[in-house]
Amino acid sequence: MGVFTFTDVYTSTIPPKKIALIVDSHNLIPKLMPQSIKSINIVQGNGGAGSIKQINFIEGSQLSSMKNRVDELNKETFTYKYTMINLMDKFESIACEVKFEPTPDGASKNKMTNTYYTKGNVELKEKDIKAGKERALGMYKVAEAYLLQNPNAYA
Structure with a gap:
């Protein structure tokens, strides 16, 4: 098994308190990205640490679904x-x-660190890493645009 870690930092005009709407992402993201995400369901827990969320993608996607385990959610x-x-x-x-x-200035600096645990002798390719980063950043940009257009949301 290989272990590969990558960190990216980007800035947003949205303050951390609002951009941290990640706590409600299971409700919001499918509404903002219906072209790729069909639904997100909490299949175990209440959404906090220890919960498991299943992301269901639209038909024809590379994956039909995947699961995320919430390891920590610190609102402070x-x-x-x-x-x-x-x-x-x-x-x-x-x-x-x-x-x-x-x-x-009231905005936010956002740091994302991803650690990939590969199976066997699988080598990560630069294009795979780049594609994953672009998907994650794209989701944040969609959420940021929503917050800019809806300043009272998640206030």
Whole structure:
């Protein structure tokens, strides 16, 4: 098994308190991204640490579904850790940590760290990593756009 870790940092004009709407992502993301996500269901727990969420993709996607285990959800430090489980043949799991930090101007600096645990001798290709980063960032950008268009949401 191989272990590969990558960290990305990006900024947002949205303050951490609002961008941390990740706690309600199971309700919001399918509404914002119906072209790719059919639904997100909590199949175990109440949405907090220890919960398991199943993401169901639209027909014709590379995966029909995948599960995320919530490892930590800290609303005070705006930290969200989760592990993607039951993935494709290449991965045992992918551990993700998202941290939203306030900036002096009221915006946020967002740090995403992903650790890939591959099966066997699987080597990660640059294009696979890039595609995963683009999907994750795309989801955050869709949420950010929603918050900019709906300033009273998640206030």
